[in-house]
Amino acid sequence: MSDLKKMYKTLQQDPFPADMTVTLGEQKLTFKKRTWDIEGETKGLRYGENPDQPAALYELVSGGLEYDGIKFRGEGQGLVSALTEEHMIQAGKHPGKTNLTDVDNALNILQYLTAKPAAVILKHNNPCGAAWSDEGVGTALRNAFQADRIAAFGGAIVVNRPLTMEAAEVIDSAYFEVVAAPAFEKGTLEVLKKRKNLRILQIPGINDLENLLGQPFLDVKSLMDGGMVIQFSFRNRILSAEDFIPATAEKDGSSYSARTPSKQEADDLLFAWAVEAGVTSNSVIFAKDGVTTAIGTGEQDRVGCVELAITKARTKYADGLTFEKFQMSLFELKLKAIKDEQAAADLAEIEKAAVEAQAGLKGSVLVSDGFFPFRDGVDLCMAQGITAIAQPGGSIRDHEIIQAVNEASPQVAMVFTGQRSFKH
Template sequence: MKTGRYDNAIADYLGRLGEGGVVQRFGKTLHLGYDFAQELRYGENPHQAGALYGDFSAVAEQLHGKELSYNNILDARYAMLLMKDFLEDELPVVSILKHTTPCGVAAASTLLEAFNAAFKTDPESPFGGIVICNKIWDLVLAMRVNEMFTEVLIAPDYTPEALALLRKKKDRRLIRWHPQAMNLDFDYRGVPNGMLVQEYDTAVEIVRMGQVVTTRPPTTEEHASLSFVWKVAKAARSNAVVFGSGTRTFAIGSGSPARVGAVHVARDTAKHLGISLVGTVLASEAMFPFRDGVDQVAAAGATAIVQPGGSKRDDEVIAAANEHDMAMIFTHYRHFRH
């Protein structure tokens, strides 16, 4: 087996040599030498077989609970990719995810305050979801989360008291996260008869350095809010928009076929939950192709937008923002997530 891997590694390296011996990013062959890790109870659904290969446990060390399922591992992947962008934040940050997409994210002076703020975004969706944080999980947060049903909890570490309490529920999966062990060189996705390969989306733009395209620039408070929701929008499934203010989300619309549809989803959810979006800002992970999305964002009461730009109708979109006296920033970076 080791000889075969060695031969494959040599073949892949030689296949990457271009003219003049320059190493290319993608070679003529691809051999993924992952070891079998475990057979899963099933795949995404009970009628599908599933297995795990590689060293995922080096990144996600399971401390307690039932064996991780296929969906648990998939959810954990996206939870860690989201929180990776908040690891260096001074404030504690908590995110709640369901079906690989965030349903609430917040930062606050304590983990408990951050969790409660994230939970307010959508109290109906966290049931059976994943909770992840960027700091050591303490007893106060453990007591709060222990009141609800969660599938997986993820943190860089846990206090002994928190771990003792959380272990009392035998089925709950507890994960110690080792972000420094994450290999984020290439992202692989299988297709019939082949494999798609791309670099991981590790870009983190400084929103304040973006291009202000409207007559009115964002205020200091809007800049801070836009920076926060931009990170969250990057982690949501396309098409995605995120309303927020300060260091918390207020409404998230994701997975919509239409950009304006994502705005409608977020607004309708907020209305259903009695959440006012007046005075919030909005991030869109990809461009607004038409002005209708901006009109709807303004109608919701938001005052500023951050988006990549790049639409053929950017002039119309900017004009709409100006008509509503909104501030708008173009980052010139798109973050599709399919």
């Protein structure tokens, strides 16, 4: 086993060139490979998605693209790709691809959440908890962590305000691999540096995320045959509650319309739709009071995605109750319950409480990255006590979906986004 562990500590010999040029018609982009001198060794990425995959990180250093009158993000706007040794306050070891792509996807989400202090915790390039709060970045991070303590283990934390002592204490309470912030308040680095394997990144450009809105980047998907698909990156059109579209439909001469969300519901829908930009499809997000209460991701069918989110939420809620009452995880209690009658009784009580509390989902809003093809997914999430929905609209059954929310008691609000948010 000791030999197997070496693969995760060994730097791959990076065979890629120092420079890369991409030419699209008459427009040219020039990139420079990013390397770092860490502990006397100058190397780039430790490895790619897996230890046996050499990889390299490139920063766009000159050139730019413009199509259909739209200017793409260009040189001088680097964030993750512009990281230098100075920004790596504590590196531990040369970073791997997944460390940096997690941070990058957090920034992809946070660009739409600049109005308030916000925090995102990611694992495997998907958020496991996200929150924003007028009370500050510490409250936002604590809420994001409590939304899913289980998945947050070993995750990457990114915040959009200077990291406070309150936030540092949250980070010090569990195991994380990466933390990134635009700056660090006095005393916080001393707390964070106690964890020697924690990568601490300062990314000043987080302060300017709002300036990137409306500018796409060149989104490249390489195919297994060596070809590639290029596209404009996703650009969120819902930047304020006023950008939502009233949910209406026509069918056989009849008109259908849904209740308009309240101000709080609209604010939560706006927040959840921003987080949706960084979630793998098919996906749905439950949110309440500026915090994700459940995230269902990567399912092939939409109703299955709702079911997954609810099941996960019930587990996370039970885990939270267990930790609060017994200072152990739900899985530790389950293990103990195999041989201990009192632990088994405690487990049954916890699981019953999670069901009765509807996994903490009651009062949440829900967003869906694609339209609901049938009302089954809508009925299922309404059974958990949600109060409002935002979804793209455009289904031939939109009238049935509107009927479903209107039949709910109390009536559930719904709006359309007018765009899909698939991420593959």
